[in-house]
Amino acid sequence: MTDTxxxxxxxxxxxxxxxxxxAIARAEGYASYALxxxxxxxxxxxxxxxxxxxxxxxxxxxxxxxLPLGAIGGSALTAPIEVPKNVPPEQMRDRIPVxxxxxxxxxxxxxxxxxxxxxxxxxxxxxxxxLDYSGYPxxxxxxxxxxxxxxxxxxxxxxxxxxxxxxHTPLISMTKARILRRGIELxxxxxxxxxxxxxxxxxxxxxxxxxxxxRRKGFAEAEIPDPTVYAPRR
Amino acid sequence: MTDTxxxxxxxxxxxxxxxxxxAIARAEGYASYALxxxxxxxxxxxxxxxxxxxxxxxxxxxxxxxLPLGAIGGSALTAPIEVPKNVPPEQMRDRIPVxxxxxxxxxxxxxxxxxxxxxxxxxxxxxxxxLDYSGYPxxxxxxxxxxxxxxxxxxxxxxxxxxxxxxHTPLISMTKARILRRGIELxxxxxxxxxxxxxxxxxxxxxxxxxxxxRRKGFAEAEIPDPTVYAPRR
Numbered sequence: 001m002t003d004t005x006x007x008x009x010x011x012x013x014x015x016x017x018x019x020x021x022x023a024i025a026r027a028e029g030y031a032s033y034a035l036x037x038x039x040x041x042x043x044x045x046x047x048x049x050x051x052x053x054x055x056x057x058x059x060x061x062x063x064x065x066x067l068p069l070g071a072i073g074g075s076a077l078t079a080p081i082e083v084p085k086n087v088p089p090e091q092m093r094d095r096i097p098v099x100x101x102x103x104x105x106x107x108x109x110x111x112x113x114x115x116x117x118x119x120x121x122x123x124x125x126x127x128x129x130x131l132d133y134s135g136y137p138x139x140x141x142x143x144x145x146x147x148x149x150x151x152x153x154x155x156x157x158x159x160x161x162x163x164x165x166x167x168h169t170p171l172i173s174m175t176k177a178r179i180l181r182r183g184i185e186l187x188x189x190x191x192x193x194x195x196x197x198x199x200x201x202x203x204x205x206x207x208x209x210x211x212x213x214x215r216r217k218g219f220a221e222a223e224i225p226d227p228t229v230y231a232p233r234r
Numbered sequence: 235m236t237d238t239x240x241x242x243x244x245x246x247x248x249x250x251x252x253x254x255x256x257a258i259a260r261a262e263g264y265a266s267y268a269l270x271x272x273x274x275x276x277x278x279x280x281x282x283x284x285x286x287x288x289x290x291x292x293x294x295x296x297x298x299x300x301l302p303l304g305a306i307g308g309s310a311l312t313a314p315i316e317v318p319k320n321v322p323p324e325q326m327r328d329r330i331p332v333x334x335x336x337x338x339x340x341x342x343x344x345x346x347x348x349x350x351x352x353x354x355x356x357x358x359x360x361x362x363x364x365l366d367y368s369g370y371p372x373x374x375x376x377x378x379x380x381x382x383x384x385x386x387x388x389x390x391x392x393x394x395x396x397x398x399x400x401x402h403t404p405l406i407s408m409t410k411a412r413i414l415r416r417g418i419e420l421x422x423x424x425x426x427x428x429x430x431x432x433x434x435x436x437x438x439x440x441x442x443x444x445x446x447x448x449r450r451k452g453f454a455e456a457e458i459p460d461p462t463v464y465a466p467r468r
Contacts, residue, residue, distance in 0.1 A: 063306075068299050072345070074352035103348035106388045110344040111306070114337035118308035137393040146384040153380050154340045159371040 005031035007121035008168070009112045010059070012036050014049030015195040016215055017171055020183035021127030022057050024170045027186050033119055034059040035112055039101075040070035040078045045203035049194035056192055065111060075101040076197075083198040085208035089217055099197050099210065105138035109147050113165065117155045122163040129171045129179070144169055176218030184224060191227035204231035239265035241355035242402070243346045244293070246270050248283030249429040250449055251405055254417035255361035256291050258404045261420050267353055268293040269346050273335075274304035274312045279437035283428035290426055299345060309335040310431075317432040319442040323451055333431055333444065339372035343381055347399065351389045356397040363405045363413070378403050410452030418458060425461035438465035 008030035012018045025032050034054040038047055047064065054062035070078040076098040077083075083099060105128065112124045128139040137143060144167050151165040152158040158165055171179050183190060195215045196205035205212050207230040219226035242264035246252045259266050268288040272281055281298065288296035304312040310332040311317075317333060339362065346358045362373040371377060378401050385399040386392040392399060405413050417424060429449045430439035439446050441464040453460035 065302050065305060067301070069348070071297065071299060072348050072352055074348070100390055101348075102351040103344055103385075103389055106347060106384070107341070107344040110337055110341040113340060114303070114306050114308070114335075117336040118306055137390055138388045140387070143384070143387040146380075146387050150340070150377070150380040150384045151337075153374070153377040154372045155337055156334060156371055 005029060006123065007031045007033060007060075007119050008123035008125055009033045009035055009116045009119065009121050010125040011108055011112055011127065012050050012054060012059075012062070013127075014046040014051075014053055014193060015127075015211070016176075016183065016190055016193045016218070017127035017129060017179055019049075019053045019057070019127075019188055019190070019193045020179050020186070021125050021171055022053065022059065023183055023186035023188050025123075025125045025168070026057055030123060030125075032057070032059045032125075033115065033121060034062040035108075035115060036062065036064045037067050037108060037111075038064055039067040045194045045196070045199045048203065049192055052192045056189060063115065067107065067111075069101060069104070069107070072102065075099065077101050083209050085206070087210055087213065089213060100136055103138070105136075105143070106147065109151075109167070113151050113155060116165065117157050120157065120163065123166050123168060125168045125170070127171050128169050129174065129176075131173060131175055141169070141172055144172070175221070176214050177221035180218050180222045180224055184222075189227075195228075200231040202231070204229050206231060239263060240357065241265045241267060241294075241353050242357035242359055243267045243269055243350045243353065243355050244359040245342055245346055245361065246284050246288060246293075246296070247361075248280040248285075248287055248427060249361075249445070250410075250417065250424055250427045250452070251361035251363060251413055253283075253287045253291070253422055253424070253427045254413050254420070255359050255405055256287065256293065257417055257420035257422050259357075259359045259402070260291055264357060264359075266291070266293045266359075267349065267355060268296040269342075269349060270296065270298045271301050271342060271345075272298055273301040279428045279430070279433045282437065283426055286426045290423060297349065301341065301345075303335060303338070303341070306336065309333065311335050317440075317443050319432075319440070321444055321447065323447060334370055337372070339370075339377070340381065343385075343401070347385050347389060350399065351391050354391065354397065357400050357402060359402045359404070361405050362403050363408065363410075365407060365409055375403070375406055378406070409455070410448050411455035414452050414456045414458055418456075424458075429462075434465040436465070438463050440465060
């Protein structure tokens, strides 16, 4: 009974975090509209995961928008810059890594906002995490709060008083282990997800980039078998 | 001597307002990086104007990004909805028109922010106007202020203290007549610009949409000859 449920736009990369975020939105009773971006990220395997996950978790719709972020530049994810390997998690917070994409969450949330207005969905879910966050400024609570304020001044539906946009960040203060455990509780099949920044041509995870390092550590701490398919050591 | 000048990203649609805004950025001594969007707007003639104007006003670079806003929907500018004609200017403020594109300035400013960070440009110019503004919520000063606050929490260059983003809105409280006069003072050739929401196949202005109505009225009030090429009455 889709039309009796409140709609939410859920940003979905296809990684473990955004997938758990989608499962949480579903568990909270929202009709989910998954939004993914093809932004020239090297890890296209992510998008394939997003498609599988959106289907598996029963998203009402899954919209994939193509964004030419590579033309703007400035990131190892969209340009030929080497992705760093084997950085210990405790050092990740000390520097913003080259995998940082300028203004990425601002851009993604802006497009989510546009779709939310068209759908009359007042709720937007984003799986940012400020704890194991790998150093991105646009994953912090103060950024999210500020975006929400701005959003309610930006769109017709808010300005004319018909809805207030709420940005939900259910993972923001969870450890990776807790995120994975919550996902398992909600029936997430993590073998469908993809987190690696630098997979091989078969889409297998490198096991050594920041994203793989955090994910491996999370599975180990959560004492959940890691279903990730890793590439043989190059 | 480009590299001694401060860089600014200038949003450029190719219309009279954004063109004057670019001329103002230049007059204030900035090295301008013009940013335009191909977002499935019906008036592609705008983009051709943007290319001419960026060249004519000496932009250092002109980046045109393709955005699939039509896939999100919700606007007469990107979908087959009729553009209203002959609305008197005094009635435009009473309703947000169907030419409203959900979250458009939020999306455009987000991408300008990303480019600004890559260029190390702390200044962004946008030709929004709150007076003759045709009813868009994301043209109001409170929206712009809120976006600027959010921007400074979003990007690495700001969060690490190397720059503060400033959003400049030099036209925000000008009448259309004053914008046109200021453009003329700064050497803008308005025959290169395009404002119409619904041009004919030859790119000629309809003369009757909100944008044409405001532009015509502006030229009349400024007592400047209108260089616009209008289509014969259909």
